[in-house]
Structure formats: structure tokens, C-alpha cells
Amino acid sequence: MSESTGTATPDRPADLPAQSPPVDPAVTASLKEKPRAGGLSFWQGDGGEGAKRNLGLIGVLVVLVVIGAATRWDLYSNPDWVWGNTLTILKLASVVGVVTVGMTFVIIGGGIDLSVGAIVALAGVWATTLATQSYGAGGMIFTAIVVGTAVGVVNGVLISYGRLVAFIATLAMMVAARGLAAQISGKQTQVSNNSFINGIASTDVLGIPLLVYILAAVVAAGWVLLNRTTFGRRTVAVGGNPEAARLAGINVRRHTLLLYALSGLCCGIAAIMLTAQANSAQAAMANLYELDAIAAAIIGGTLLSGGRGTIVGSLLGVLIFSTITNLFAINGLSTEAQNMVKGGIIVGAVLIQQVQFRSVTQFFGRQKATTSG
Numbered sequence: 183m184s185e186s187t188g189t190a191t192p193d194r195p196a197d198l199p200a201q202s203p204p205v206d207p208a209v210t211a212s213l214k215e216k217p218r219a220g221g222l223s224f225w226q227g228d229g230g231e232g233a234k235r236n237l238g239l240i241g242v243l244v245v246l247v248v249i250g251a252a253t254r255w256d257l258y259s260n261p262d263w264v265w266g267n268t269l270t271i272l273k274l275a276s277v278v279g280v281v282t283v284g285m286t287f288v289i290i291g292g293g294i295d296l297s298v299g300a301i302v303a304l305a306g307v308w309a310t311t312l313a314t315q316s317y318g319a320g321g322m323i324f325t326a327i328v329v330g331t332a333v334g335v336v337n338g339v340l341i342s343y344g345r346l347v348a349f350i351a352t353l354a355m356m357v358a359a360r361g362l363a364a365q366i367s368g369k370q371t372q373v374s375n376n377s378f379i380n381g382i383a384s385t386d387v388l389g390i391p392l393l394v395y396i397l398a399a400v401v402a403a404g405w406v407l408l409n410r411t412t413f414g415r416r417t418v419a420v421g422g423n424p425e426a427a428r429l430a431g432i433n434v435r436r437h438t439l440l441l442y443a444l445s446g447l448c449c450g451i452a453a454i455m456l457t458a459q460a461n462s463a464q465a466a467m468a469n470l471y472e473l474d475a476i477a478a479a480i481i482g483g484t485l486l487s488g489g490r491g492t493i494v495g496s497l498l499g500v501l502i503f504s505t506i507t508n509l510f511a512i513n514g515l516s517t518e519a520q521n522m523v524k525g526g527i528i529v530g531a532v533l534i535q536q537v538q539f540r541s542v543t544q545f546f547g548r549q550k551a552t553t554s555g
Contacts, residue, residue: 235483239498246505254512269391275504276393277455278474279497283404284448285475286496291441292421292488296352298449299471300359305329305453306463307363310372319378327450334446338439363465371464374457382458393455405493421488477524478503480531
């Protein structure tokens with residue numbers, strides 16, 4: 183006769199085993215995932231493929247540089263031009279990079295946001311109205327961030343509590359936000375008269391543009407949030423299996439709302455950066471930024487179905503697309519050809535993800551069959 187390990191109480195007989203409380207999968211993941219020793223922990227901390235994928239993306243960047251040097255050696259042979267061109271690529275990547283950080287969180291959480299470009303436009307237009315500019319640089323920055331975050335919250339509410347499909351909700355918001363931006367601006371370009379805002383794009387610190395520092399700060403904050411906080415681990419859990427996350431005690435609806443609010447926040451920051459670059463804002467600004475952000479995240483290894491992604495990989499994806507744009511520009515190739523190349527890269531990246539997913543699924547299926555046999 184077996185002995186019971188339980189303790190008798192008035193409410194529970196002694197022969198019943200003690201029951202443990204529900205376990206948060208985010209906490210479980212944090213206990214299972216031990217940081218790896220050495221410098222590669224930075225590359226592998228996002229819980230994805232790790233160093234191999236990110237080093238592969240760096241290899242792609244090197245190949246693009248080699249192609250540039252082979253096609254325009256007259257330019258690449260000048261070290262001063264190379265340094266200046268590198269800074270140009272980083273400035274080109276800065277605004278889209280900030281938007282991509284927010285997009286990466288949304289996609290890892292199992293969603294999609296097609297309205298990021300429109301949110302940037304709306305935040306920029308609202309921040310450059312004469313009424314807003316009368317409050318100075320602080321008022322303009324505050325307005326852009328609040329507007330971006332508020333629109334992101336609306337997206338989150340529609341998706342989480344309105345039960346709308348993310349694709350439909352954000353597509354509707356894309357149209358509505360562009361329309362509201364056009365209504366506010368009267369379909370005119372609004373000039374920024376604030377010297378501080380305009381100076382953000384032209385200010386260099388230690389020879390590096392301030393826009394690059396802003397991008398670096400947002401990327402660093404995003405990396406810490408995704409890899410070193412419960413919020414990041416819950417994002418992966420919600421994107422990987424929302425039903426299991428809900429049963430484990432995670433408020434999936436609230437977390438999804440916060441993800442879209444975070445995306446809107448990034449759009450607000452990007453709106454100020456883009457306004458500073460152009461010294462103006464209009465309803466048509468940030469056109470197709472949603473395409474660039476999604477493409478960069480996918481290239482960086484973020485799984486479209488959710489549950490996996492890296493901030494470092496997304497940044498490298500942005501740099502790859504910015505380098506391609508720069509490569510096309512210095513060789514005098516058309517924007518149309520550039521868009522066709524981007525589309526092909528996106529399709530190729532998704533196909534590679536599907537092949538990898540099938541391979542992993544088949545591998546675990548064989549392992550399970552072997553174990554049960």
C-alpha cells in the first residue's frame with residue numbers, strides 16, 4: 183500500500199496530492215533559458231536561431247558592400263566617401279529602424295500592423311500645426327508621441343476587445359489616419375519653424391548624426407525589453423500560443439493592446455525624426471513604411487506567425503534594405519527596380535521560413551515516433 187505525500191486538512195483529504203498554482207509560461211521560459219557564456223549571448227538572447235542567423239545577415243551586408251565596390255570602385259576607393267556614405271546609410275535607416283522595432287514586437291506577439299506609415303504621417307502633421315508649434319519643441323515632441331501612442335491603443339482595442347482581425351483593423355486605420363492627416367493639413371505641406379526640431383537631423387555628436395544615436399537608443403531599449411523583462415517573455419508566449427498563455431494566467435488581450443501601443447509610440451518618435459529630416463510634414467509622408475518595416479523584420483528572422491524574433495536581426499534587416507537602396511542610387515537604378523527587388527526578397531525570406539518550419543516539424547515528428555516505438 184503506497185504512502186500519501188499529502189498533508190490532511192479540513193478541506194482536502196490526506197490522500198490527495200498537493201496542487202501547484204498556475205505557472206506563467208514567461209516565468210517558465212526565464213527559468214529554462216540560461217544565458218550562454220561569452221559575447222554570443224547578445225546575439226542569441228532573443229530566443230531565436232541566434233548567432234548563425236545574425237552573422238549570416240552580416241555576411242549579406244558584406245556581399246552588398248563588395249558589389250558596391252565592384253560596380254563603383256571610383257567611389258569606394260575614396261575612404262572619405264566611404265565614411266560619408268556609411269553615415270548616409272545609417273541616417274537613411276534611422277527612421278525606418280525605429281518603426282521596425284515596434285513592428286517586431288507586434289509580429290512576435292502574433293499580430294501585424296499595416297498602419298505604421300499612416301501613424302507616422304498623422305503624428306508628424308499634428309505636431310507641425312501652428313497651434314502645436316506655438317508650444318515649442320517640447321510641445322511638438324509630446325504631441326507626436328501622444329498621437330502615435332493613442333492611435334496604437336485604438337488599434338489594440340479594436341483587435342483585442344473588438345475581436346477584429348489585425349490585418350483588417352490596421353488596414354482600416356491606415357486609410358483613416360491618412361485621411362485625418364490630409365484633413366488637418368488641408369492637403370498642404372506644413373513647414374516646421376522650430377530650429378531645435380529641424381536641428382535634430384543636422385546635428386552631429388562625435389562625427390555621428392544624432393538620428394543614429396536615437397536609433398541606437400530605441401534599439402537598445404527594445405532589446406532589453408524583449409530579452410530581459412517579463413513583458414518580452416510574455417510577448418513570445420502570446421505569439422507562440424495565445425491559448426496556452428491565457429490558460430497560464432497571462433492577460434492576452436491587455437498584452438496585445440500594449441504591443442500595438444508600443445508600435446504607435448515608436449511611430450511617434452519616428453514622426454519627429456522624419457519631420458526633422460524634411461523640415462516639414464505632410465499626409466503623404468512615410469509612404470510604404472509598413473512594407474519596409476515588415477520586410478526588415480522578416481529578413482531579420484521574425485516569424486510571421488509569431489512567437490519568434492530578434493531586435494538585432496530586425497536592425498540588420500533595416501540596414502540591408504538601406505544598403506540596397508543606397509546601392510541602387512549610386513548606380514543610377516530606378517526606384518521601380520528597387521521595389522521589385524524588395525518584393526522578391528520578402529517572398530524569398532517567407533519561403534525560407536516555411537521550409538525551416540517544415541524541417542523542424544518533421545524532425546520532432548520523427549523523434550516522437552522513435553521514442554514511442
